Amino acid sequence: MEALSGRVGVKCGRWNPTAEQVKVLTELFRAGLRTPSTEQIQRISTHLSAFGKVESRNVFYWFQNHKARERHHHKKRRRVASCSPDSSSNEEESGRAAAEPADLVLQPPESKREARGYNHHPRIMTCYVREVTEQEEATTWERPTREVETLELFPLKAAYDLELEADRFSRYVRGGEQQCREISFFDVATGRDPPLELRLCSFDRYLV
Amino acid sequence: MEALSGRVGVKCGRWNPTAEQVKVLTELFRAGLRTPSTEQIQRISTHLSAFGKVESRNVFYWFQNHKARERHHHKKRRRVASCSPDSSSNEEESGRAAAEPADLVLQPPESKREARGYNHHPRIMTCYVREVTEQEEATTWERPTREVETLELFPLKAAYDLELEADRFSRYVRGGEQQCREISFFDVATGRDPPLELRLCSFDRYLV
DNA sequence: CTGGTATGAATGAATG
DNA sequence: CATTCATTCATACCAG
Structure with a gap:
């Protein structure tokens, strides 16, 4: 009911667009905008910031999600759960089946791209490392702390x-x-x- | 518990790297590897397979994505969680400022060809947002983190x-x-x- | 509380 | 490489 004046708890964590922000975004979307350019994203977010905090990334994601979801139309509800009887239904598949195995045992992309691009002489290859990479320790999850700094992995x-x-x-x-x-x-x-x-x-x- | 952590639906048709795999890949990336050659990919995947199934293509893509995303630095805000639901205690950002990064340094948007004709296809994204995150300074080995200029909102x-x-x-x-x-x-x-x-x-x- | 649903965020997988 | 699509994971929120 509080559709107006923003959400309830503008807590932290993830961006929670206000009604106004959503409105603007929706309008833009309906106008035909689907994949805004960098500039557009910037402007849009700037505009939206008048209604509350928002980052460019949020706008970016919004459009991506909105576009993607409209396409799928929420139809693909997959996992209908239906975990009926625990017993049977041992496999799930329904499509993907064997998952990756089949998966076209396609040989690595080496046949195409690689053959062209960086497949040059190994000794000349150069890469640039930008200062530092976020590298987020990813997998925030606990890690046995193998303290293997040097990868004994x-x-x-x-x-x-x-x-x-x-x-x-x-x-x-x-x-x-x-x-x-x-x-x-x-x-x-x-x-x-x-x-x-x-x-x-x-x-x-x-x-x- | 949590042994499986993170990745839940382990079914998936797509590769779901394990923590170890990610670690290795990340290390390699940090070491400077950005565009592994075919052979390197081959070896890397071979070794990664010790931690779980993985194909060369996965490694290939991983590096591509990682590199690409490093550019606009998809800032990763890890769970500030703490946003306990009901509590209704008038949460105010609950400390953790990480919830509001918002310092992004936009780079000259015009530096790209997108600055050309408007009636061209959408040249999208590439926000080039550079955000200061803890991990960044944490991983900034060379050079003592020269305070990234945090442009204001x-x-x-x-x-x-x-x-x-x-x-x-x-x-x-x-x-x-x-x-x-x-x-x-x-x-x-x-x-x-x-x-x-x-x-x-x-x-x-x-x-x- | 608990489960379901909408949706923000992340990232694997392509394509040109 | 730059971009985009497709899935999946994680939450916010609301209903029961």
Whole structure:
């Protein structure tokens, strides 16, 4: 009932658009706007900010969701639950079935894109690392705290090797604001002997 | 409990990386790997498979997405939760300011080709929002986090020139259902002044 | 409280 | 690479 004057608890967490904001967004959508450009998003969010806080990302998501949901028309309610008898219905499938197995055992995209793009000579490949990546420790979930800083995750000692190598091959370029780290795969330290590529370590010995 | 954490519907047809896999990938990314070669992808996936099923393509996509999203830095606000439901205790942002990031540094929107013809297809997104997050400074290895300039929300009222871009809104000729029509942006709520004409109103003259 | 539903947010999977 | 589509996950909220 309080459709007007915004939501109830403008708590925290996720954006909770006010009625006005939704109205504007809806109008725009109905007007035909579906995938606003960066500028549009900015302007829209600016406009919306008059009704309450909102970030550009919210606007972005709003349109994405709205568009996507209109297409599906909410019809795809899938999991109708219907968990009727616990017993049977062991599998669920209904379509996807074996899930990924079948999944076109398509060979990796290597046949197409890769064959073109970065599939060049391994030793020249360069990548830029923007200052830092969010990298959010992701998976916020508890983690056994394996404190394996250096990834002993890899069966082989591969991981940390990689990191070390990466550092060794990296060097800064263009000290602009961008602060990128160019990683060309040639050993900066030794100045020679390019290890194939970032070579996930020495285990290439094992698999190649 | 929670052993499975996060990912619930583990069915899925699409790859659902495990925490370990994500960690490895993230480490690699941090190490500077951005566009792994075919071989690298091959090896990475091979090793990741030790933590769960994964295909090369997944690794390929992961890097692509991760890199792409790093650009506009999809700020990840982790659960501030604390928004306990009922409580009705007049919550006021419940501490955790993370709920209101909102500091985004927009980069020159014109730096792209999108700045060209308006009647072109939508060149979307790429908000380039750079937000200061805890993780950012946490992961900023090189360089002592030089206080990212946190532009204030919005110049506020910069929205005036917003309307000038009305023509920008005109576009969208993507066949289909486009019911362009007048849109009024008057603040039903505030009922205040000039409704910040975002109005893409008469843009019908552009596309119809 | 509890479950269902609407929807914000995140991200895997493409496509050009 | 830049963008977009498709799913899924996580919440806010309301009904019962």
